[in-house]
Amino acid sequence: MRQDILAFGTGNICKELLTRTVPMKLNPDDPATGRLFPSRCTTRELPNGDLYVEFTGTGYAWSNLTKRVGFNASAAITYELDFRLDGSTAYVYFRPATATSKAFQMLMVEQDALPSSAIAPLLPGGTPEAFVAMAGDGLLTHELGEGFTVIRESDGTATFAIGTLEPGEAPIGAYERTSGANTVYTNERVEIHQNQREYFGPITVEDDDQAILLTMLVEGAPQVDVQVYPRASVETWLAQYISQKAAPPAPAVPMLDDTIVASVDGKATRRAVRAPRGQYFVVIDHTVNAGRTAPPATPGDDRAALVLVGIEVGDAP
Numbered sequence: 001m002r003q004d005i006l007a008f009g010t011g012n013i014c015k016e017l018l019t020r021t022v023p024m025k026l027n028p029d030d031p032a033t034g035r036l037f038p039s040r041c042t043t044r045e046l047p048n049g050d051l052y053v054e055f056t057g058t059g060y061a062w063s064n065l066t067k068r069v070g071f072n073a074s075a076a077i078t079y080e081l082d083f084r085l086d087g088s089t090a091y092v093y094f095r096p097a098t099a100t101s102k103a104f105q106m107l108m109v110e111q112d113a114l115p116s117s118a119i120a121p122l123l124p125g126g127t128p129e130a131f132v133a134m135a136g137d138g139l140l141t142h143e144l145g146e147g148f149t150v151i152r153e154s155d156g157t158a159t160f161a162i163g164t165l166e167p168g169e170a171p172i173g174a175y176e177r178t179s180g181a182n183t184v185y186t187n188e189r190v191e192i193h194q195n196q197r198e199y200f201g202p203i204t205v206e207d208d209d210q211a212i213l214l215t216m217l218v219e220g221a222p223q224v225d226v227q228v229y230p231r232a233s234v235e236t237w238l239a240q241y242i243s244q245k246a247a248p249p250a251p252a253v254p255m256l257d258d259t260i261v262a263s264v265d266g267k268a269t270r271r272a273v274r275a276p277r278g279q280y281f282v283v284i285d286h287t288v289n290a291g292r293t294a295p296p297a298t299p300g301d302d303r304a305a306l307v308l309v310g311i312e313v314g315d316a317p
Contacts, residue, residue: 012150013094014041016160017055019204023188024061028146028163031189031306034061035199036073037238050097051079058107060242062193067110070242075102079147086167088154093164095147110245159184182213182314192224192286193304194295195247199238200311201281202231208276211316214309216260216284217268221305223261224284225291226271227254231279238281250290255280259292260307268308274316282311 018041023032036059044052056074063069079094151159151170159170185203192198203212218224233252240248256273263269285291286305296303 012160013051013053013148014043014055016148016150017041019202020160020185021200022057022059022162023186023190024059031191032198033063033191033193034069035059037199046078049081051081051094052100053077053079053094058239058242062191062196065111067193068108068196068245069106069110070108070244072105072107073103076100077102084167089167090152091165091167092150092152093147094149095164107243108245182312185311185313187310188308190284190307190309191304192284192307194302195287197241197247197283197285197287197290198307199234199241199281199283200309201234202279203282203311203313204279205275205277205313209316210275210277210313212273212275212280212282213312213314214271214273214282215268215312216271216310217266217308218260218262219306219308221262221286221295221303223259223293224286224305224307225259225293226256227258227283227285227291228256228273228275229254229281229283231281234281234283247287247289254283257292272317284309 017038022036022038024034024036025032036057038055038057040057041053041055043054046052054074054076056072058070058072060068060070077099078097080097082093082095084091084093146163149161149163149165151161151165153159186200190198205212212228214226216226227250229252237248237251255275256271258271260269283290284307286295288294
């Protein structure tokens with residue numbers, strides 16, 4: 001039984017990494033201010049039973065000093081495997097043992113004033129570029145250091161979570177799942193600053209009679225825009241967002257183009273987007289280059305939007 005459960009977890013780790021994004025946070029309880037998109041993942045079981053995982057990806061992160069930073073990242077990590085049972089539910093743990101290698105390659109720094117800033121010589125690393133590389137490496141180390149938990153239910157369904165969850169616990173999210181039969185893609189808090197956006201995907205719709213179900217609540221800014229696109233429309237757009245300082249305009253007409261205004265009563269907004277079988281991206285936009293609205297253009301007033309967002313795939317209403 002032990003070998004079967006651990007084999008299940010081992011077989012799912014790369015699948016989950018490649019079909020989900022990793023939110024980038026400075027602290028575990030903070031909202032995400034960036035995202036890592038894994039693009040390649042391989043695993044190998046070591047003689048002592050540990051699991052060697054190697055992956056590469058690309059992404060973006062935000063800080064008030066640098067604004068948006070685009071990067072490539074790679075890492076090779078050895079995980080110790082363990083599991084616990086909660087009735088018929090298995091919790092499979094991937095606890096980081098050693099990071100044999102990791103690399104953070106800066107592609108773009110949005111803040112034009114950073115290279116000539118008077119404080120640049122005082123930054124850790126001595127130069128703006130070295131500071132960004134050190135900060136990015138530290139952020140990557142923090143996210144990788146949390147490990148993973150795969151929760152396997154008795155019906156064979158699995159939930160993937162960053163960090164360690166004790167038996168009986170569920171991933172902490174912004175919302176309760178709308179239906180136990182739905183597949184949860186993400187359930188989190190994100191902080192989106194002025195002229196920035198968040199990309200969630202690829203989100204897989206398995207059947208033609210399903211829908212992408214959105215639950216959102218906005219605070220801190222008057223509104224944000226939410227859009228849904230087929231994956232093929234977004235991949236080049238996302239690469240441009242990671243590599244270019246100015247947020248690029250929308251690449252196509254979205255399947256959903258809506259505005260979510262700030263909540264005044266604490267109630268969330270829900271949307272259902274019926275989609276044929278395929279893969280999709282949900283984009284939350286807080287820029288002037290996409291969507292129906294634009295953030296307030298007040299000098300020195302960032303007006304970051306704190307967005308509680310849940311994305312599920314389930315039966316179309």
